[in-house]
């Protein structure tokens with residue numbers, strides 16, 4: 212089993228209307244990634260879509276991925292591409308449920324936002340995940 216030290220919370224930094232297939236094609240064609248950026252994506256309607264088995268390594272946080280599970284909600288920026296916490300009620304509920312399930316399996320994993328990792332110069336996930344999920 213992989214040693215999971217962190218569960219990293221992301222936003223996709225796209226419009227909330229962006230499709231998963233568009234995001235996947237960006238990873239593959241623009242970034243040249245063989246693996247997805249996240250293990251799970253949460254749609255605005257609350258649906259959780261798993262893109263990768265948690266035992267495999269995704270591409271969420273450069274330098275840390277071998278010990279990470281990466282999850283992301285679709286959204287996180289406004290029309291001007293500025294960071295905004297625009298999680299829907301459904302997304303908030305699904306993220307919390309998913310985190311609780313993952314914590315059952317990976318009890319020692321710390322939950323934090325992408326921006327809480329060292330030397331990350333991003334607003335992702337556009338809210339304080341470390342604080343919000345400190346008691347999960």
Ligand SMILES: [Zn+2]
Nearest residue numbers: 221222325335
């Ligand atoms: Zn991120």
